[in-house]
Structure formats: structure tokens, C-alpha cells
Amino acid sequence: MNRITRVAAATCALAAAIPATIPAAWAQAWPARPVNLIVPFPAGGTTDVLARALGQELSKSLGQPVVVENRPGAGATLGADHVAKAKPDGYTLLMGAVHHTIATSVYRRLGYDFQKDLAPITVVAVVPNVLVVNPQVPAKTVQELLAQARAQPGKLAYGSNGAGTGQHLIGAQFESMGGVELLHVPYKGSGPLTTDLLGGQIAMSFDTVTPVLPHIKAGKLRALAVTTARRSVALPDVPTLDEAGLKGFDMGTWFGVLAPASTPREVLARLGADMNRIIESPQFRRKMEEIGAEPIGGSPEQMARQIRDDTDRFARLVKDAKVALD
Incomplete structure (x- = not known):
């Protein structure tokens, strides 16, 4: 191997190594500034309450403020659209919900694909209606x-x-x-x-x-x-719709965090680990019980499966109910 060949080989080896090292090094520096958690509803609702409870604890874990930003409108799709198109750097997250799996079938023209343009991190909680x-x-x-x-x-x-x-x-x-x-x-x-x-x-x-x-x-x-199959722990004396005569009625609301689809894997893994640790903590679980929520947690794969299943389920319901919006 002559000198030019050796230099070329060394240059190629260095170029090949750089992409592998950049994400890990970049992830180690993350987060270097506040993280925005987008809530696609106004302040005061369940999505907002859960986001602020999670954000407060996540701020401590990340060592950076987690800023809850309300972006309501169009059945929660405006906030989701904003996050789907945000820079995938770990600084913009979405507090998503079951509503987004319904919007896929209800809205004829969405500017994003909920399953392709957003990466699930974890389901935070389920709340009965x-x-x-x-x-x-x-x-x-x-x-x-x-x-x-x-x-x-x-x-x-x-x-x-x-x-x-x-x-x-x-x-x-x-x-x-x-x-x-x-x-x-x-x-x-x-x-x-x-x-x-x-x-x-x-x-x-x-x-x-x-x-x-x-x-x-x-x-x-x-x-x-x-509206769920089981009674709410917060309202134990209130019957289910199934018990009240509408047999088989079972619909509740889950809430979970997602990021833009191309967010680095290392950042998603860090967020998932920190969030699950928070969700499993006694302090957070007590807070959830106070507001009638059931803390869940879990992997991105589990949340992705929930999204797929609900998207299919609600597509059938939307068709039967003849609900469609522009």
C-alpha cells in the first residue's frame, strides 16, 4: 500500500467513525437548555394537569426546566402537527392522547402522520371518562x-x-x-x-x-x-355504563409522551428511562390517584402497539358514527 492509498484509507476510516461517535457525544450533552412539552389543549384539562405533574419531576431528573406550552385547536391536531414538524433534537415533546388516534380517521386532511412522524416514548396514565x-x-x-x-x-x-x-x-x-x-x-x-x-x-x-x-x-x-369497563377508584360508587344498561361500553382516555420521529435513539432512551422512573415513584402515583388517573409507564413498543390498535378500533367507530371533518 503506497502513501496515497494509506492516507485515503485512513481518511475513509475516520469519516466512517465520525457518524457513529457524534450521536453518542451529542446525547451526552443533551439537554443543554429547557425542554418544551407541548400540550394540545388549553390549561386546566387532564392533558395539561398530567403534563405539568410529569414536567415538574422531569425537570429535576434532566437538570433543565421542562416548559409546558399549550397549543390548543382542531381537536388536538395543531399541537401534534407542531411537534411532528419540529427539529428532532429532543427539545420539543408532545403530551399526546387517545384523541390523536381518532383524528387520523376523523380529519380528511392532516399535515402529519401520527404513526410515522412521531416517536412514542411511554404512556403516562389512563383516565376514565x-x-x-x-x-x-x-x-x-x-x-x-x-x-x-x-x-x-x-x-x-x-x-x-x-x-x-x-x-x-x-x-x-x-x-x-x-x-x-x-x-x-x-x-x-x-x-x-x-x-x-x-x-x-x-x-x-x-x-x-x-x-x-x-x-x-x-x-x-x-x-x-x-365509560370504562371498571369503576373509577376516584368514584367507586358511580356505576359503569355497562352496569347502567349499555352492555359492552368500554372507552377511556390514555395520555403519553412522543417526540419527532428522527429524535436520536439515545435521547429517546434517556427520556423513557427517566419518565418510567418518575411514573413508578410513590410520590407521582399518589398525585395520579388524587386526580383519578391510573399511572401506566412502559416501553415505546408497547405505546406504539396501543396507538396501532386504537387507530384501527376508532377507524371502525368513526365510520359507523359517520364522523368526518376537514
């Missing part, structure tokens, strides 16, 4: 509410935290299984929804337990049933 009514509504049970709805088709208004979200689809499923017609009123999040529900502008909602739990305990809202 609960059918609540304003106390002015005379119904004390699900069957009484169904009777009232049948007597006033299209009159009883239920709110959701956005068109095409889980709450919207739960309402559509309730209409289908109960044989009733309700009036759907979409909001940009649980905060404004709860305000109108308390004020009597709408009669009912299928919100997650977290934002309505204090109002149920204070007697300002009446809980008729939870």
Missing part, C-alpha cells in the same frame, strides 16, 4: 337520562373538548348504543367546557374524571356513570 350532568338536569340515572333524551331528540346538549376527540366519539357511541340523538357542542378544551357545563349552557359531558372530580365532590355536577 365520566358522564356528568348539570344538577338542573332532572335525570338521576343513565336510564332516566336516556328517557329524557328520547323525549327531546336533538335537544340535550353535550360538550366535548373538540370535534373528533375521544369525548366526541364517546358521545357518538352513547347515542348509538342508547338509541338517542344528542346535540354535540365542541370546545377547545376541558376548561371552557367545564365552565359552560357548570353554568348550565350545556346539559352534560363525557369528560375525563380529572377536571370534573372537584365539582362532583362539591355537588356542582352529578356523575351518572363512568
